[in-house]
Structures are given as C-alpha cells and as structure tokens.
Amino acid sequence: MSTFQAPKGTYDLTPPRSATFLAVREAISAPLRDSGYGYIETPGFENVELFARGVGESTDIVTKEMYTLTTKGGDQLALRPEGTASVLRAALEGNLHKAGNLPVKLWYSGSYYRYERPQAGRYRHFSQVGAEAIGTEDPVLDAELIILADQAYRSLGLREFRILLNSLGDKECRPAYREALQSFLRDLDLDEETRRRIEINPLRVLDDKRAEVQKQLAGAPKLRDHLCDPCKAYHEEVRALLTAAGVAFEDDEKLVRGLDYYTRTTFEFVHDGLGSQSAVGGGGRYDGLSEMIGGPELPSVGWALGVDRTVLALEAEGVELDLPATTSVYAVPLGEEARRVLFGVVTELRRAGIAADFAFGGRGLKGAMKSANRSGARYTLVAGERDLAEGVVQLKDMESGEQTAVPLAEAAAELAKR
DSSP states (O other), X not given: OOSOOXXXXXXXXXXXXXXXXXXXXXXXXXXXXXXXXXEOOOOSEEEHHHHHHHTOTTSHIIIIIOOEEEOTTOOEEEEOSOSHHHHHHHHHHTTGGGSSOSSEEEEEEEEEEOOOOOBTTBOSEEEEEEEEEESOXXXXXXXXXXXXXXXXXXXXXXXXXXXXXXXXXOTTTHHHHHHHHHHHHTTSOOOHHHHHHHHHOTHHHHTOOOHHHHHHGGGOOOGGGTOOHHHHHHHHHHHHHHHHTTOOOEEOTTOOOSOTTOEEEEEEEEEGGGTTOOEEEEEEEOTTHHHHTTOOOOOEEEEEEEHHHHHHHHHHHTOOOOOOOSOSEEEEXXXXXXXXXXXXXXXXXXXXXXXXXXXXXXXXXXHHHHHHHHTTXXXXXXXXXXXXXHTEEEEEETTTOOEEEEEGGGHHHHHHHO
C-alpha cells in the first residue's frame, strides 16, 4: 500500500463500481437533454461572497462547511459547496438571459465540497447532477423539473423513493410568517447558536434534526396558514400538474431545505433505505437569488440529485443496473508475429466502433484466456504461428464455447456482423 490515502471523508471511484456512477449520471441527465436543457460547466471554486450572499450567511454550509482559501493575490475563494449559485452566476456573466429565449435551461454534473462529519451517504467530496431553469415564473416549469427527476429515478429501476413537497411563500407573505415564527421560537428553550439563527433565518430552525428541538416545535405556526393568495394558487397548480402526470408526492409543511434562497415551491426526494441521510436530491424555486448576487430579477427553479446517494439507494433496493461489458472482443496472440498481426486487427475493430482489448505482456495461452474471461468479452480472437501460416484466426464465442477458424482478412468484418 502507498503511504498516501484519499483525504478523510472522500472516496476514489474505481472500476468496476465507477461504471455504476457513470450510468447513474447518464440516466439522470438523459431526460434533461431530451427536454431542452443545455450542458454547463463552472469552476470548482468561486468567490466566497457568491455563496455567503446566495446560499445564506446563517446556513451551516456557509458558517461551518465551506472549504475556503486565500490566494497569493489576497482573494477569498471557496470550493463550491453546491451548484445553483455558480450556474446562475455563469448565466448572468454570459448574458444567457438576454438571448431572448427564456427560460434559460441548463444542466450540469460535477463535484462539490463540504466540510461535514463523514458518515454513510455524507461525504466531504460528493457528486451531483443538477438542472436549472432561469428567468421564468411558471408552475409548469416547477412541475416539469420534478417530473423529469422522477422519470430519471424510475428509469434506473428505483421505486422506494418519496417526493416531499412544500411552498415557502414569497417576499409578500413570508415576512408576516417570519415574524409569527420568530415570536414563537423566542419563547423556547434553545441553545445560543440556535437563538442567533432565529434572528437571521428562523425557517432554518424548523430544519433542525435534533429530537429535543423537534419536540418543542410541535405547536409552531404553519407556513401554509400564512401563504398569500397568489402563492396558494401557484402551489395548487404545481400539485395539480404533478397529480395529472401520475407523479405521487407528499405534502410536508416542515420542509424548508438547507439553503436560504428558496421561495415558493420546495421539494425533496427521500429514500427510506438510506438511514439518517435519507435525502437523495431536492430543489425548489429561487426567485430572489439573482438579485441577491447582483443580477436583475430572474425568477428561477432547479434541483440537484446526489449521484453517490442514488447509488446507495440502488444498493438498498437491490437494483442491479444492466451495464454493458466494457470489452466485446479480446485478442490473444501466441508468438511475436501473432502479436503484430492481432494488434492490427484490434486497431481495425476499435476504428469500427467495437470495444476490443489485447493480451499485453506476452503471456501464455492459459493466463491470457483468464484475462479474456475477466474482461467480460463475448468473443476472443486467438492466433498462433500455424494459424497465421494458414491465413486464419480462431474466433471463440465465450458464451457457447464454440470455436471457428475465420480468414484473417475477414475477422473484423465477421465480428462487426456478429
């Protein structure tokens, strides 16, 4: 073993397990690509201020979990703890909202970093696939994103997840609720840090997972009793669209999500097979975020789904993805002349789009056939001096065990046909 190990709370993705992660990323992004979402990539680090303003100064993410660094030039940077603020910043900087086609629909995939206490399903480095629809206020858009995430999970074979749904109101009705909640919370027996949170963003207290806090929240005022008529109508429309699409959801009035920028629709995908870290993804509408980071008013909605959490959910349900073998044909040369000739055939196969591999290192037949077996290849090509003298290669079907001599010049065409 080397003296170095992956940093605490991180993981390496190595074959064959990495193939599952790739398949999950592909499955989550496929419905987005089919629905007008274009791919966007942003830097792994941003100005600290972007997250302090966007994600919220009272959130655990900003106060405790960000990896920050000071550059030689004195700039304060942070490794990105989430994707939305970066994507919105990039869209504003690139003037995508001025191209005349709103909403700007974007999807992304990448690594994110939070200094958390590592446990199953919670890492300091994790990967997400996300989607954002920027610049339009429309309940159909909120419903579309929830339906696309549901579709992605179902395409993977997941069944035991639930969708939690809530509305957080908007800048018209939330202030009144905020005041009602603050006066309720100030009378509770809470620690100093939580009391400070009451003053900055009292909604965050509802999200507190500690049993002693949750017990005291039993009589807390309900946000839905404070929603203004437009917010109520908006939320009912989202609910009706989901129901019409056959997507089941549960109303959860305590759902606030861990970021300050959400307004109106918020949702979470949870999987009960994952223990305490049950959220596999989530998102919501963030109509005020653009202005918070210095942009124009751009009502937007989006989500991010955790790739690692989704893989854990698949494992919890015992879902085995049908992953194609990485190699279809494996070439086994016996002797120097055969190495040269068969490598030429392998190159030709690869150019024809057939996944082919080669027994490197001049091993004997037995060792090379073991490697061929392990590669998962359906066919092996074997050739020795006598085969070459006759102008043939032996083509073996690894499933049936059947072996046939094929003219060397026709080997690639024969495999392409099969």
